[in-house]
Amino acid sequence: MSLLVNTTNCSRLSSTAMAVCSSFCPHIPTRLTKSFPAKPHSLSFKAFSSQASNASSKDELPARVGFLGLGIMGSPMAQNLIKSGCDVTVWNRTKSKCDPLISLGAKYKPSPEEVAASCDVTFAMLADPESAVAVALGKHGAVNGMSSGKGYVDVSTVDVATSKLIGGKIKATGASFLEAPVSGSKKPAEDGQLIFLTAGDKSLYETVASLLDIMGKSRFYLGEVGNGAAMKLVVNMIMGSMMASFSEGLLLTEKIGLDPKVLVEVVSQGAISAPMYSMKGPSMIQSVYPTAFPLKHQQKDMRLALGLAESVSQSTPIAAAANELYKVAKSHGLSDEDFSAVIEALKPKLKH
Ligand SMILES: NC(=O)C1=CN([C@@H]2O[C@H](COP(=O)(O)OP(=O)(O)OC[C@H]3O[C@@H](n4cnc5c(N)ncnc54)[C@H](OP(=O)(O)O)[C@@H]3O)[C@@H](O)[C@H]2O)C=CC1
Ligand SMILES: O=CCCC(=O)O
Numbered sequence: 548m549s550l551l552v553n554t555t556n557c558s559r560l561s562s563t564a565m566a567v568c569s570s571f572c573p574h575i576p577t578r579l580t581k582s583f584p585a586k587p588h589s590l591s592f593k594a595f596s597s598q599a600s601n602a603s604s605k606d607e608l609p610a611r612v613g614f615l616g617l618g619i620m621g622s623p624m625a626q627n628l629i630k631s632g633c634d635v636t637v638w639n640r641t642k643s644k645c646d647p648l649i650s651l652g653a654k655y656k657p658s659p660e661e662v663a664a665s666c667d668v669t670f671a672m673l674a675d676p677e678s679a680v681a682v683a684l685g686k687h688g689a690v691n692g693m694s695s696g697k698g699y700v701d702v703s704t705v706d707v708a709t710s711k712l713i714g715g716k717i718k719a720t721g722a723s724f725l726e727a728p729v730s731g732s733k734k735p736a737e738d739g740q741l742i743f744l745t746a747g748d749k750s751l752y753e754t755v756a757s758l759l760d761i762m763g764k765s766r767f768y769l770g771e772v773g774n775g776a777a778m779k780l781v782v783n784m785i786m787g788s789m790m791a792s793f794s795e796g797l798l799l800t801e802k803i804g805l806d807p808k809v810l811v812e813v814v815s816q817g818a819i820s821a822p823m824y825s826m827k828g829p830s831m832i833q834s835v836y837p838t839a840f841p842l843k844h845q846q847k848d849m850r851l852a853l854g855l856a857e858s859v860s861q862s863t864p865i866a867a868a869a870n871e872l873y874k875v876a877k878s879h880g881l882s883d884e885d886f887s888a889v890i891e892a893l894k895p896k897l898k899h
Contacts, residue, residue, distance in 0.1 A: 611636065612758065613662040613669030614653075615682050615689065616703070617644040619838070620729070621672035623736040624702070624762045629653050631761045638662045640682075659683070663692030663699070668755055670700045675847050676709035683713045695721030698751040702743070704728045704783065704844070706851045707773035714747060714772045723751035726772055728779035729763065733839040740764045744782075746775035777855060784852035784866045786823070787845050787886070791869035793824055794890035797831060807832050827887040836881075836888040845886035846873035 610633075614625040617639040629635045629651045636654040637645045638661075645655050656662045659682050663669045669689055673679040679701060683689050693699060699717045701710065705728075714724040730742040741763035745752055752768050759766045769775050793814075800810045811828035814820060830837065849870035856863040875892040876884075 610634070610667040610754075611665060613638070613656075613666035613689075614648075614672070615639070615659050615662060615669060616672040616674075616678075617648065618672065618674065619733050619841070620702075620736050622648065623733070624670070624672060624741070625653065626651060627737075627739050627762050628758065633758070633761070636662050636666055658687035659689040660687040660691040663689040663697065665692070666697070668698040668700060668751075668758070669693075670702055670758075673701075673703040674844065675703070676705045676851075679703045679705050679709060679713060684716050690716050690720060693717055693720040693722035697722040698725065698748070698754060699723070700725045700727050700751070700755055702727045702729055704779050704848055704851075705776055706780070706854060707776050710776045711772055718748075723748040723754075724772065725751045725755065726775040727755075727759065727766075728775055730779070730782055731763070735764075736762070743767065744769060744775040744778045746770055747772045780848060780852040780855050783845065783848035784856075784863070787849045787852075787873065787889075788865050788869040789821065789823065790827075790845075790886060791872050791889055793828070794831070794872075794887075794893055797828065797890060798893055827885070831887050831890050834891075836885040838883060838885045840886050841882065842873060842876055842884050842886040842888050843882035845889075846870065846877055846882075849873055 612628055612633050612635050614621060614628070614635055614637045617625060617637060621639070622644065625635055625637055625648055629648060634654075635648070635652075636656055637648050638656055638659055639645050645653070649655055654665075656665060659669075659671075669692075671679065671682055671689065673682050681688070683699070683701070689699060697720075699713075699722060701713055701724075705713075705726075710726045714726065717724040725745055725747040727743045727745040729736075730744065731740060735741050739762055743759050743763050743766040745759075745766060746769045749768070756766070767775075767778075769778055796810060796814075797807045800807045808829070811824060811832070814828075815825045836842075849866060853863060853867060853870060856866070869889075872889050872892045873886070876882075876889045879891065881888040881891060
């Protein structure tokens, strides 16, 4: 059950929430208004699970926040925490991506282990299950720096088994674990408008609620570890199929002599309207794909979603067909383009 809370940004949090927020971000005075990133819309709705409605009521010690993984998503998320006054320590495999954040005031540690050891709560935003495991559990991985009283929040998109593996090892140190994959892409990450799909330790969820609210517009608490990962995969499975279907529509419109720009407009006014179509349609028509969500990650999510479906014998033929298109697009060197480049897999020159 969800409770909808009408709010604009942290400046509208309750005084209790603000007090907890400032305890996480010691440089934030109780009045937060100017410290938080501006939200693009003057009014937005925040959806919280019913259990989360008092999530900011706990009195926590001041927290040092770690952030591992500074790619398209991790960088702006960490940046929003820093801009909000949080005490943030960063690490990224490619060190140069830490530099802009260090310029903004972040501290740097040379390994996930050292970040986790020096922070109360550590977030991880990694590419895929393999990198999430490597950073959490590998040599000098975060698990080596975890102990009772600390928390690890994995916001990467991974499968249920991976999340359970990481969560289990983290919890074995006495620390808490929360999975919190996000819906929303590069721009929502920059604007602090992500949607968190969380599951795991409820106490950690409550502890980091104010931090999630800096980076996002809503958060769902879904129970035991795996539920957040699974929900995220279902959402992205739908999105991947939608994009593949939209691609077919754009190309068919053009083939029959109609203007695909008009199709985008027609779609935007009807029941199947989706921001994704209006945002990406115009550039797809021009065959340009500025990367917000890399195609390789969308294909990874289709693969993981199909595995999830297989595990419960759920038939997903549409998603399976869409996945094949993403695989074709990858095989033609489009992995690092935006996932809307899947349309290229339907063009004659790319046909096998
Ligand atoms: N982009 C989007 O719109 C969204 C993405 N997501 C998900 O968020 C996660 C991150 O996505 P995004 O930021 O776009 O991806 P990027 O590819 O931009 O960033 C991936 C991050 O993972 C790191 N990484 C990759 N492999 C390893 C490894 N073996 N060891 C250590 N670090 C590694 C990269 O480090 P390095 O810089 O050194 O390469 C980088 O920090 C993914 O799980 C994705 O599915 C979720 C919602 C939206
Ligand atoms: O995982 C990527 C999600 C992208 C989006 O929600 O727009």
